[in-house]
Amino acid sequence: MALACIAMILGSAHLLTAQPLDCEPLVPETIDNATIAKMLGKWFYIAGASQHPRTLQEMELIQNAYFFLYPTSHHPDEFLLTEVLRLKDKCVVDNSTYISVIRNNSTMIRQGSNESSLAQLIKSSSEDLMLLYHTDGNHKGLSISARTHNISTEQLEEFKTQVACLGLKEEETFYTTPKDPCPMEEGRDDKKHSVEVAEPPLD
Numbered sequence: 544m545a546l547a548c549i550a551m552i553l554g555s556a557h558l559l560t561a562q563p564l565d566c567e568p569l570v571p572e573t574i575d576n577a578t579i580a581k582m583l584g585k586w587f588y589i590a591g592a593s594q595h596p597r598t599l600q601e602m603e604l605i606q607n608a609y610f611f612l613y614p615t616s617h618h619p620d621e622f623l624l625t626e627v628l629r630l631k632d633k634c635v636v637d638n639s640t641y642i643s644v645i646r647n648n649s650t651m652i653r654q655g656s657n658e659s660s661l662a663q664l665i666k667s668s669s670e671d672l673m674l675l676y677h678t679d680g681n682h683k684g685l686s687i688s689a690r691t692h693n694i695s696t697e698q699l700e701e702f703k704t705q706v707a708c709l710g711l712k713e714e715e716t717f718y719t720t721p722k723d724p725c726p727m728e729e730g731r732d733d734k735k736h737s738v739e740v741a742e743p744p745l746d
């Protein structure tokens with residue numbers, strides 16, 4: 544595993560220039576009240592890598608996406624999730640899911656109407672990044688979201704290194720573009736959440 548990893552990184556060493564080439568293990572983030580509070584609000588999905596065929600198909604369609612984590616009134620370890628996705632030529636707003644947080648193993652479970660999926664929150668170099676390690680049977684995945692759509696080159700290289708270290712391939716990695724974000728649905732009561740809403744695309 545370690546050797547395969549080094550070979551893979553050396554293979555793309557020209558892209559990583561001055562980056563250290565060693566693979567650090569992913570360290571789960573400690574989840575406490577402060578962590579929970581820092582996760583609230585708006586996030587932009589930046590990129591994702593996965594070995595899962597269905598997830599890959601879904602990721603390939605996502606041109607860009609942003610999401611909001613809202614507190615729930617009844618449980619401190621749950622978030623309501625609203626996602627706004629641009630998939631090729633259509634916009635999708637999904638507010639049907641919520642996330643349960645299992646603090647003792649840094650796990651977030653996304654409860655959809657039909658299915659649930661599971662990811663571990665990973666320590667990252669900045670509070671403005673959300674790094675999630677997804678496992679689904681034998682399939683691995685890693686995704687990165689951030690408070691702004693334009694993360695730094697260093698942060699992106701760090702993500703690429705982590706993806707390579709997990710043994711995920713470049714063709715299993717998809718990046719979003721900030722172009723034409725979808726508007727949130729009209730008429731939603733956002734006042735109590737006081738979040739900023741992206742401008743509708745000009746077309």
Ligand SMILES: *[C@@H]1O[C@H](CO)[C@@H](O)[C@H](O)[C@H]1NC(C)=O
Nearest residue numbers: 575576577579617618619620
């Ligand atoms: C964390 O938040 C919960 C619910 O808001 C509260 O009951 C608990 O006392 C807090 N824990 C700490 C260590 O502040």
Ligand SMILES: *[C@@H]1O[C@H](CO)[C@@H](O)[C@H](O)[C@H]1NC(C)=O
Nearest residue numbers: 623637638639728729730731
């Ligand atoms: C989701 O959006 C629909 C349509 O805007 C709204 O009727 C519903 O109350 C929302 N649900 C949640 C959980 O926010």
Ligand SMILES: *[C@@H]1O[C@H](CO)[C@@H](O)[C@H](O)[C@H]1NC(C)=O
Nearest residue numbers: 620644645646647648649650
């Ligand atoms: C973590 O907490 C859950 C309940 O929230 C419990 O079912 C589980 O056994 C705990 N796991 C560990 C490793 O403590």
Ligand SMILES: *[C@@H]1O[C@H](CO)[C@@H](O)[C@H](O)[C@H]1NC(C)=O
Nearest residue numbers: 645647648649650661662663
């Ligand atoms: C964390 O705990 C939950 C519930 O106890 C479990 O379903 C999940 O698989 C655990 N996550 C990891 C990464 O072990």
Ligand SMILES: *[C@@H]1O[C@H](CO)[C@@H](O)[C@H](O)[C@H]1NC(C)=O
Nearest residue numbers: 637639640655656657658659
């Ligand atoms: C839920 O499952 C049903 C039956 O498997 C399927 O027809 C439907 O499209 C699924 N809904 C979502 C949101 O995935």
Ligand SMILES: *[C@@H]1O[C@H](CO)[C@@H](O)[C@H](O)[C@H]1NC(C)=O
Nearest residue numbers: 691692693694695696697698
């Ligand atoms: C992202 O873009 C904003 C404005 O477009 C700029 O102020 C900020 O410095 C950029 N951040 C990075 C990390 O490039």
